[in-house]
Amino acid sequence: MSAPKVLRLHMERFRGFESLTWHPAPGMNIILGGGNVGKSTLLEAIALLLHPTNSFILSDSDYWQRKVEEEFCIEAVIQLPDSIGINRQSTVAWPWEWDGANAVLPKLDTDENSGQPVYKIQVRGTADLELVHELVQPDGSSIHFSTALRRSIGLVRLAGDDKNDRDLRLIQGSGLDRLLADKGLRAKLGRKIALDSIEDELNPEAQEKLSELDTKFGERALPTELGLGFVGGAGLSINALVGLTAKKNAIVLPLTSWGSGTRRLAALAIADTLQERAPITLVDELERGLEPYRQRSLVYSLRKNVSQTLITTHSSAVIGAAAGSALWYIDAKGAIGALPADKIATHQQLDPETFLARLAVVAEGATETGFVKVLLTRFLPTWEDEGVHVTDAGGNENVLKLLEAMSEGGLRFAGFADCEPASLSPTRWGIVKAHLGDLLLRWEQGCLEENILPLFSPLHFDQLITDPEEAKRGMRLRSLADRLGLNGEITTQMIQDKAGDQLIQLVTQAATGMVPASMKEDKQKTKEWKGHARLWFKSVTGGHELAEKMFSLGVWPNVETKLLPLINALKTTIGYEERI
Known part of the structure; x- marks a missing residue:
């Protein structure tokens, strides 16, 4: 199933980015980086491009260095399936062609197969703190990028500010609103609520005050027969008061009152139900409110979807579960690179x-x-x-x-x-x-x-063969004896006498599992000699032991210029x- 995909995102003077170009992958994208480098800003830029209403309020902090007069622009090259209905607009939106890096003019006078059709969308923040959504045409002109088309493309967004109940309410353009798709509900709710006389629920004193107000209205030739009712208005919708509920212990509770992790999973469950349109999914700080096992479960669930998904995280559980996903890193300078x-x-x-x-x-x-x-x-x-x-x-x-x-x-x-x-x-x-x-x-x-052990003196031999727990001393002696051809009971003195001035070299060979070329035909002996390394320093604790002995036995001055x-x-x- 085809789904909307952002192929290229370009920002100019938006928040902390003077300029940035990014080519997100079609599937799951994991965005990493330190604090305050702009991870969330990337998601918010796409959210602004596809914002389902025109009610977004800008502030001067949305502009690069708060220079409102210079404006900002967020532009995306996006692939859209036919089901979106971009060709059913009143004004024709002409496609571009994708060359693998950017949108280019279509080749009209050629017999070659045409490239992948894409569309260029943008949102500008004007000097008047207003948003202008546009579709950029190949001839350089622009047409309006309507809210209806933005909603049709679809966007599931879980922000990191712990206010993730938008998709659980009947807010215009929310996940629940798009799922139910009942355009007449707002009018029906208004009529039904208007029939309820809220003033009947007032206490007697309050009812008397309302009656006095009604009288005063009449005296001043204002509307009378006053009552109380739910009233919508600019920025305030009656539908926004309607949300999903669920029962717990036989009590009906709004889903917005449950834990943040549950709210997030509920919003994504709504998105899954909308998968016939496969909306672009933005998840800021996926780990918020979720235990590691639920983080992994959520990542696995998102990976199964055909939607393009963009995630920011500080969780190792999320990264570990995101095998096969595209990992991106934003550095302190605001540059983004792929891993x-x-x-x-x-x-x-x-x-x-x-x-x-x-x-x-x-x-x-x-x-x-x-x-x-x-x-x-x-x-x-x-x-x-x-x-x-x-x-x-x-x-x-x-x-x-x-x-x-x-x-x-x-x-x-x-x-x-x-x-x-x-x-x-x-x-x-x-x-x-x-x-x-x-x-x-x-x-x-x-x-x-091979660089540290030769710096030790033969006088350090006893300390080298003795590990901190004194559990490997005998095995280390045995590994040296095998290399010297000594059988039976052995002592440190026997090994020192046999090895002579090659003692430290012998220790180095055993510690590295060195096998002489003349012995490599004997597979059994080769395996045994390579295994000697595990008896010495070939482990994290072994590396710790070697470093501690380097300091305690006075070897550090001989290697400090290197380290x-x-x-x-x-x-x-x-x-x-x-x-x-």
Whole structure:
């Protein structure tokens, strides 16, 4: 089933955006970003374009830098199905053609297949604080973009201000109004309510006052036989007093009095009933009022619909459930960028909080994750409160993909990676390094253990083989003995004597799971030797242990020149120095 879709949104001088162009995806769009960067403004721009009435009140804060005299303009290129009825207007709305990036003039004198027909709509905020809705024609002229057509396109909007009962009332253009589609209800309600004598419910004193007023009206030749009734007016409709009710414990309650999460789900249930028209759906802060399991359920429900859906969120549960959706990030400068799905899909499921952090530190693996957390605790004690999040990318290939994706999306991030012999394109790493500078620490060669362990002295051997819980000491000795060909009972002295001046190199080989080329034909032994790494530092706790020993055993001065640039860059990025 075809549905309305915004293919391109362009804003000029609207609120905090001097200029912005965005190409939302056809299905579900998840918009991320820090506080006050304009996530909700994107949704409100589309809501303004398709506002179902002409009663919207502008203020000077809706204009860029409050310069009302310069006006603002919101323009969208939109795809519309025939069922919308755009061709049944009194004035013909001529289509444009979509070239994949913008609306272009149709090719009339060609035998080639014509492109996808689209329409260009816009709303202008004038210097008089008035809205003007227009359809832009290919010849440059404009015609009125009627409220009837805007309602026909349809819009389901759940704002983040906790006033989500609009679609639960018979307000003109609301979800409930479009669902019931009873155009004569307003008149019938007026007639029915007019028959009710509200004045009969007044107490005697109030009735006497009303009677005195009636007499005074007569004396002044004003209308008489006064009474009380429900009266609609500009900005106030009798229908707005009518809303959905439901029973709880045999008591009829308005649905607007239920919890915010229930109200939101109820409004979307109305939208689902309207799916034959598949209205564009806007959900600001989807997580509001919903437990994580209901957040996931709502995301799954929205993904099933053919409607174009635009969501803002601060919830990792929402991001994790939105597999296959388009993720967008708005940075502090008001620029919006896409997070490539092919590069973030796995991480989106494993650690969605990465995309919500103020600053994400992408560590290559578990060891690096534990190691970096100790560094942060040493030099930025309040790093978690500052919005820094350390995430495990899950390998050298994954860390590069994730860093590239975050660079394209405009997120603030840092990286901590190995330099593997069979690493991916050095050109790609060079591009990431140029973008991040000191925020990327990538060893010149080898991995973390290969750069840190050789700095320890043989005198540190006993401390290196002893883990904090003293649970792995025996297994670590065994891994070294296997590599030395020692069988039976072993002692630390036996290993030290056998290894000689190669002792620390032996520890490094065991800690990295190194397998000599001559042994790789023996699959069983290869598997065992690779498994040695898990007995040492190949885990988050192992990375933590390695970092703590680096400090406690005096190795830090030998490596600080390599690690300090990253730490200082992290401090600068979050403004840490200015607050201490």
